[in-house]
Amino acid sequence: MNLRWDDLKLFLAVHEQGSLSGAARLLKLGQPTLSRRIAELEEAVGEALFERQSQGASLTAAGQKLLPAAQSMAEWANEAELSVKKQTYLPEGKVRIAAPPGIAYEVVAPLAAKIRRKHPQIQIEALSGIETLNLGRGEADLSLRSGKPTDADLVCVDEISSTMRVYVSKAYAARLSSSPCIADLDWICWSASYDEMLTNQELSALIPNFKPAFTSDDFIVQMAACKAGVGAMILPQVLHHYAGLRELHKLQELDIDLGPSAVGSLYLVCHKRHRYLPKVQLVMDFISMEFDYLRQAA
Numbered sequence: 001m002n003l004r005w006d007d008l009k010l011f012l013a014v015h016e017q018g019s020l021s022g023a024a025r026l027l028k029l030g031q032p033t034l035s036r037r038i039a040e041l042e043e044a045v046g047e048a049l050f051e052r053q054s055q056g057a058s059l060t061a062a063g064q065k066l067l068p069a070a071q072s073m074a075e076w077a078n079e080a081e082l083s084v085k086k087q088t089y090l091p092e093g094k095v096r097i098a099a100p101p102g103i104a105y106e107v108v109a110p111l112a113a114k115i116r117r118k119h120p121q122i123q124i125e126a127l128s129g130i131e132t133l134n135l136g137r138g139e140a141d142l143s144l145r146s147g148k149p150t151d152a153d154l155v156c157v158d159e160i161s162s163t164m165r166v167y168v169s170k171a172y173a174a175r176l177s178s179s180p181c182i183a184d185l186d187w188i189c190w191s192a193s194y195d196e197m198l199t200n201q202e203l204s205a206l207i208p209n210f211k212p213a214f215t216s217d218d219f220i221v222q223m224a225a226c227k228a229g230v231g232a233m234i235l236p237q238v239l240h241h242y243a244g245l246r247e248l249h250k251l252q253e254l255d256i257d258l259g260p261s262a263v264g265s266l267y268l269v270c271h272k273r274h275r276y277l278p279k280v281q282l283v284m285d286f287i288s289m290e291f292d293y294l295r296q297a298a
Helices: 005-017 020-027 031-045 061-085 101-118 170-174 198-206 219-227 237-241 278-297
Strands: 050-053 056-059 093-099 122-128 142-145 154-169 188-190 214-216 233-236 251-254 263-271
Touching: 005 020, 005 031, 005 056, 005 061, 020 031, 056 061, 093 101, 093 278, 101 122, 101 142, 101 219, 101 278, 122 278, 142 278, 154 170, 154 219, 154 237, 154 278, 170 251, 188 198, 188 219, 188 233, 198 233, 214 219, 219 233, 233 237, 263 278
Parallel strands: 093 122, 093 142, 188 214
Antiparallel strands: 050 056, 142 263, 154 233, 154 251, 154 263
């Protein structure tokens, strides 16, 4: 049996996306083509790899057995690509930065403008999402994440911490009493599908029977609601001092104590194989300079 990496890459995409349609969109393939390729792979293996369901596709027992080897091949393929890229010492090319939506919006986008002014040969791709991407498999070059990595192959290059504070629009603040408490506010947070997010967890712990006034799965929509006066948001205080940040300048910080645990951290993470690629090093240096600026401004 001769399994090709191109076919296993399709297998991994269907597993990770949870459906043939999602994998087809990701890979920019027609769904009939993808279905045919998966069927050919299953014929080569001699067993069905996926159970097709109305809501997607899940691995069969045979698929579960094949998964670890396919994931290892993905890492090997990425390592082979990196070994070729290391032959190029000029800092040029695309650097993909995975970041939570708020950080991608408030930090990565303004940072890209600074990098492009000095290094137009560098292209920045911001991968904005809640899920943590796999740096070992080359899903991103760098990651800005709220949790410190535990994988021995991942390197924490820099980190910054900030007190989390309450922000509202000036119009909303004018409608509040002189000393509002946390339960008096109309809260803006993540929708139910993202209840594991720190903001939702903190508010649920602090307010009995917590019911947000407005939720969204999009950070930009949440910010728009806050600026429009819908209610309050919890945001890192350090970003209030960020020179590239325009949105928070339109908001007002309230003097409300969220408790000693209301501290957020942001870690700059890369895979040890990526660390010394010239283009990645250049972007890491820019991010560390931004972290230094934020530490000094706080």
